[in-house]
């Protein structure tokens with residue numbers, strides 16, 4: 001097979017599915033030179049690997065800080081290994097302890113209580129935008145309600161939201177995508193400002209607790225968590241909550257408009273959002289390290305190798321989802337996709353993500369039933385190894 005798993009290539013970003021189907025059939029364990037990783041593409045293999053954290057380790061799997069220059073590392077000091085105790089980045093027993101703490105904030109009751117707030121944020125936004133008749137869905141509609149909800153969940157005061165948002169964007173860039181040296185230093189400065197802010201927020205909640213995530217995690221310092229872990233957990237929620245849901249919503253709206261399925265009748269919203277997550281998932285997969293020498297489908301994976309579990313391919317596996325490239329609004333088993341992962345690292349925010357997606361589709365469908373794509377635009381997904389999202393989507397109504 002001459003093609004590679006090249007997430008930088010236009011064809012791969014636009015439509016990798018014929019290629020992934022060939023991999024599933026002929027090379028279910030594929031060594032990608034481009035990624036420097038083995039890629040698992042069959043549903044059963046991806047699921048089995050997620051379910052076997054002893055052999056497929058998460059330790060350090062997200063740490064891109066390897067690409068930082070010495071100067072940037074010096075500037076960051078002890079923070080150079082930020083995210084090293086990120087919950088998605090560690091194995092048991094640390095994972096079990098961190099996960100137990102973070103889960104306390106995501107009880108079904110706490111998640112359900114966020115629905116009204118999220119609905120109101122969407123209604124407020126549409127009150128402002130609806131008279132205009134057009135917008136960039138991604139930058140003007142998709143992000144704001146999720147970003148505001150996440151900030152309130154954490155306990156960031158409204159007056160600080162814009163400040164936090166701009167610094168969070170900077171540190172995502174610093175730690176999650178390779179940057180040129182000069183830019184790294186700039187981003188590192190911004191990151192230190194962000195850390196200082198979170199430190200002050202934690203100190204304020206230690207003195208005067210409120211009903212928010214920061215207060216709950218701060219109350220566990222000393223017993224279950226260290227100060228640094230609390231700062232990282234807050235950052236984790238910003239990472240998980242700020243971008244993935246808006247990306248999934250943008251992908252979902254594009255799919256529904258293209259399939260002539262807008263607005264979705266309320267009884268079909270839950271199923272439609274699962275099918276959209278399956279067919280255009282905002283996450284493409286997860287990385288793991290082989291914790292031992294492994295052999296799968298006759299291919300040797302040496303200990304220490306990086307392995308990509310391609311949930312995007314798994315979601316298009318014809319043995320699980322018949323006619324996988326076709327959008328079926330009420331596909332009976334659509335929710336078996338693994339866009340939220342699977343196993344011990346299964347997305348802690350999955351219920352909240354689903355709730356936001358359904359609520360947004362319901363409110364948007366009711367308020368903007370005539371939504372359509374603006375003519376003459378070029379629509380292309382961002383280049384990314386692990387995420388799928390649109391930089392822009394022009395719509396009219």
Ligand code: HEM
Nearest residue numbers: 087088240241244245248286339340341345347348349353
């Ligand atoms: C549609 C939206 C979302 C998608 C597609 C998504 C996807 C994922 C995936 C694939 C994982 C597993 C990572 C792995 O196994 O390596 C994960 C874990 C995680 N997600 Fe999400 N997520 C979403 C929304 C959220 C939200 C709203 C939050 C928080 C408010 C969140 C917080 C987390 C956290 C903390 C983890 C780590 C869990 C662990 O390692 O135990 N996510 N997410």
